[in-house]
Amino acid sequence: MDQLRTVEGRAFPLGRKNVDTDVIIPAHYLKTISRIGLGKGAFETVRAEPGNVFDDPEYAGSPILIAGDNFGCGSSREHAAWALNDMGIKAVIAPSFSDIFSGNAFKNGILTVVLPQEAVDRLLEVAKTDPIAIDLEHCSVTTPFQDRFEFEIDSFRRNCLMKGLDEIGLTLAMDSKISAYETRLATERSWLSA
Amino acid sequence: MSTKPTSNKPRTLYEKIWDAHVVDRRDDGTCLIYIDRHLVHEVTSPQAFEGLRVAGRTVRRPDLTLAVPDHNLPTTPRRAADGSRLPIADLESAQQLAALESNAPEFGIRYIDATAPEQGIVHVVGPEQGFSQPGTTIVCGDSHTSCHGGIGALAFGIGTSEVEHVLATQTLLLKQSKTMEIRVDGKLGFGVSPKDVILAIIGRIGAAGGTGYVIEYTGNVFREMSVEGRLTVSNMSIEGGARAGLIAPDETVFAYLEGRPMAPKGAEWDKAVAWWKTLPSDPGAVYDKVVIIDAAEISPSVTWGTSPEDVVPITGVVPDPDSFADPSKQEAARKSLAYMGLTPGMRMVDVPLEHIFIGSCTNSRIEDLRAAAAVAKGRKVSSRIKQALVVPGSGLVKLQAEAEGLDRIFLDAGFEWREPGCSMCLAMNPDKVPPGERCASTSNRNFVGRQGPGSRTHLLSPEMAAAAAINGHLSDVRDMMGGR
Structure with missing residues (x-):
């Protein structure tokens, strides 16, 4: 996975709340057996709306997306994160995210930034005309107008993102602990091993 | 360990x-x-x-x-x-x-x-x-x-x-989640199903209300509920934002599991049950958040919008977007109503339908099919309904239903009796609701385009879906249960 320390550039000012993963990538795109190429189906229903932010040349190629509460709710489909990746989105800013989506985003090197609604409203305003900068080292979001918002992020996730670590590899290195647990499980809850 | x-x-x-x-x-x-x-x-x-x-x-x-x-x-x-x-x-x-x-x-x-x-x-x-x-x-x-x-x-x-x-x-x-207790005590009213209980809960806490929490459903309503009903409730925890829901295992669950192909057998069964009995929450255990709902306040319910939190009693009307305090919810409601083709003040029982879907991991178990069949028995699907699907949750549910004659009841009424799968819940297979058409569905999500591009979904219970099929519009199942 690529290392992620800063994300700078324009942002799609989507703003709306409860953006579910069916909106991010509709079910008829889930039949792929690959992780790439889903950008073409991303936000299909939003793109059908005249004047939507995704087809506005002003925001073409933006690496940041700004949304409302509960972004990524609904289905667990990781295709939502793959679709954002395919669009070139490196970070999403919102007042809250669904638990499953934020995990999927993290595992695909996408940073989810949680900020209070007032800060998100200000960034939505700035995004219409100017770029935004996210610094994962200092956990801050800044604008060319001296705005500065600090965010909190799980330290493990931050470390993995900044170093581009492979989580499965990290866990497999703990094989002896998993084996010890399984040995105890085989006696204490023996009915679980069919 | x-x-x-x-x-x-x-x-x-x-x-x-x-x-x-x-x-x-x-x-x-x-x-x-x-x-x-x-x-x-x-x-x-x-x-x-x-x-x-x-x-x-x-x-x-x-x-x-x-x-x-x-x-x-x-x-x-x-x-x-x-x-x-x-x-x-x-x-x-x-x-x-x-x-x-x-x-x-x-x-x-x-x-x-x-x-x-x-x-x-x-x-x-x-x-x-x-x-x-x-x-x-x-x-x-x-x-x-x-x-x-x-x-x-x-x-x-x-x-x-x-x-x-x-x-x-x-x-x-x-990371360990926070805990939320949702306690529903009291007596559920006539015609109120487990689906109505979970829809009412989501309507109360909102689609993001459970984000970061694991919900435990407590109270006599869940203790008295069948395993099928409990699965329906916990299934939709995610629609309230909670990644998981829990109901304490008890004798009802043990009786359900005993003898199933992959359940423990003999001495292993006894050992398992002994451990399972230690699991219910201790007296005095503290939850991070507690929500209390009176069972008597829950009505047969339907959704009007494009989020599962958009719930009203079937006796209610399509809400006015301006009635919501939150400006972003007002905007979302306006968008939802435009998508759903509904106007504020319209009575839910006047909403006409073209499709009926009885199925999905929420409501496709034997009890769900029995509840729907009880309403459909001896009646006919309305001529305005283009398609009424009954999709059992598994091949074994299908066989059980056929052994009980439920397939005949559905077929005689004009429903289609299908092979098991996710089907029209998310329309990845050929079962789709066409653009602009409206479906009364026992599934779990009424999202934009969920049942096919441009589809309009109203979530409800299996018995309410059967009632809607017979009448051709959303209906209060209680009006059809008299004397039965």
């Missing part, structure tokens, strides 16, 4: 299951959690198996993993008259199903074939086979894994990277 506490502090059901599954605890509070049961289906697994293959990794515990195709399968007959298997017309669906069919044996995983009587929706199959058990951690690359919380398992949906992580390590790195 055992649920032994680290202190004498009373613990919740969630905390006991969590403690029993900690393999390793990191300084930052993240835990490596052991996974007892992993359900795999065709949509969210191909990229995970591909990842294992590329890295040269194997499946650590194939014996704890069960693969079943469900999302893409057509619900039309799967075998020709001569017994040969019928091809799947959609090439992408066929490719995805074929990938699971070859990945399962390649990695040594048990696989239930599309034509086996045990096949069905993963969340129906798990409990039905006794694969899902109380006190276990259960994951699946599907958000409705929350369903299995109905039998007292800590069950939650995961993404494909996590599917790969579980396949390779049988663990997940997780």
